[in-house]
Amino acid sequence: MRKHAVLLTVLFALIVTLISVTVIFVEFYKLNRQQYINNIFTKDSVITQIYQDHGQKESSEIMLEANFAVYKFKIEKDIQAQKIILDRGEILKQVGFKDETVMLKKENLASLKKADTLRTTMLAYTHKIYFYIQSPTGYILIQDEELRPYRPWNLLYAYTTIILVLSVSFLLILQRLRPLSRLRRKIAKFGDGVMDISFATDGKDEIALIANELEDTRVKIKTILESRTLFLRNVMHELKTPIAKGTIATQMLDSQKQIDRFTSIFGRLESLVGEFALIEEVTSLNDKSDFKECRLIDIIDGAIDMAMIQKKDVTINIENSKKMFVNYRLYTTAIKNMIDNGIKYSTDKHVRIVMINGELCFESLGDCIKHPLNYYIEPFTKDNPSKNSFGLGLYLVDSILKAHRNVLAHEYENGMNRFIFA
Structure with missing residues (x-):
């Protein structure tokens, strides 16, 4: 309506x-x-x-x-x-x-x-x-x-004339509103990431003026996004070279203690650049061409392999026939981050993955999170600064879910944290 x-x-x-x-x-x-x-x-x-x-x-x-x-x-x-x-x-x-x-x-x-x-x-x-x-x-x-x-012929003639005038006026109004309907569909496509769609029109009415203003805005947004993407990629490319040189130079040090310290520093820098690259890929995801239907159990297996953990650390209660239309690599990364997060902060170092009411849930024993979930999905936020983490895990998960038109939710029940892909 x-x-x-x-x-x-x-x-x-x-x-x-x-x-x-x-x-x-x-x-x-x-x-x-x-x-x-x-x-x-x-x-x-x-x-x-x-x-x-x-x-x-x-x-x-x-x-x-x-x-x-x-x-x-x-x-x-x-x-x-x-x-x-x-x-x-x-x-x-x-x-x-x-x-x-x-x-x-x-x-x-x-x-x-x-x-x-x-x-x-x-x-x-x-x-x-x-x-x-x-x-x-x-x-x-x-x-x-x-x-x-x-x-009443004269009255009928007058009545018919007025009805025809009103009907024609209504049809003309519908004709005028048709560009508005087309504009709405184009805006929806633009919202889905189709950046090359054009709003430009040759009309001179109010709808045409709005459409042409939207076209100018689209061009500006596209230019900004392209500049941002180019900047981030150049920065990350330029960072990888000194990190690689520093890693090689570290092996030339005499003290093993110093070697281990610098290796850890450059390793963390390389991981940070990798996460930045993944965030840039998620935020610049323009279309759904890389989306495909995959079995959820296969995505979870890929996430476990990516996390490099033992399968005994994860309990899976998912039907083999369950399928999802997703970007496989990004969704696998999101599940991998949830598994890492659950194992890192649970008391028994174990994560249970289940489907509840059609929603994917990650359950782990432990204390309830200290802040609302919105706090944790901001970049570079974490409860324990001493943990070996950049605070980008849940932020990246949230970004990936938004690209899939989902949201991340949390609930705590009977000593168990439950994160939900809703």
Whole structure:
């Protein structure tokens, strides 16, 4: 839902507008139709006047028909047709009735004996207008040959035009939002490390301006990352040469004590450069081309070999069929660091690797860590400075897990530290 919030907002506004316009037109249709009915019903005065004159003067039926014909009125004489029209016709308006009862049947005329006024009903049937006149002496059904029932063509035309305008406007808005959707997908790819993707566009609207600004930012970020990578690689390359020379020169010393001391110093420097190189590789991991599906048990075996420890020091409770989509070398390094960390700080020098709720866990006996986990995943931090470590182990693990869209978690239970790849 949140991914399409703008689209849903526009769609909601369109629906509300369509409903509002429809309600307004329906009410206007009712009002306009009633006004039309009221206007055409004024002809009842002419009809009743002619009919009353006919009753008072007792003129012939031919004269009555002739008087009606002058005003384009036609008397319906067919009894069967009268019955059908009175039964099926739509009553548009009535006057002269003292209650709501519709009295259109000939057998109800007895109740009119007591009335001095005429009762007039206007009906619509088969696109024709009829006036049904009831009097104390009889009734008559007259068709108006000029009038037609109300037809809302003008309203329908206006309503259709407005709906089309709103629909076209909505489609134009969608068309304008399409570049935003494409831009979102490009940003997602850029976030995944695809540095060569381009945000540039030829448009001049607000979205195009944002896209071009992002393109300028992308170029700057790419340049900075390339400069950083080049700098780190050159520094590490330049460091390796004096370290190698120093290691060779150490063997020329006369004192074995000095030889051991300098060998240890240069060994630690070489290890530090190696860890820096690995950190640089993790942080500059741009794509997933080196990722592949591997059996987790094979990754753990590779980590044990890399750690150069005995397999008896590690208990593995992992299904052989469990697979993961990872960068094999980096993930192996992360597991190797967790094994080293567990053996180094546990009381029994033993690590247990298990799967709990689908998450890889490393368990070891010992005291609970003294600081929150966030403290240990910072570079060059450790509890015991005397330990033979640079404090980069968990920092490197955390960086590798982030490259795999995972996080490092910790919990302590019953004297056991449990580090989790979540």
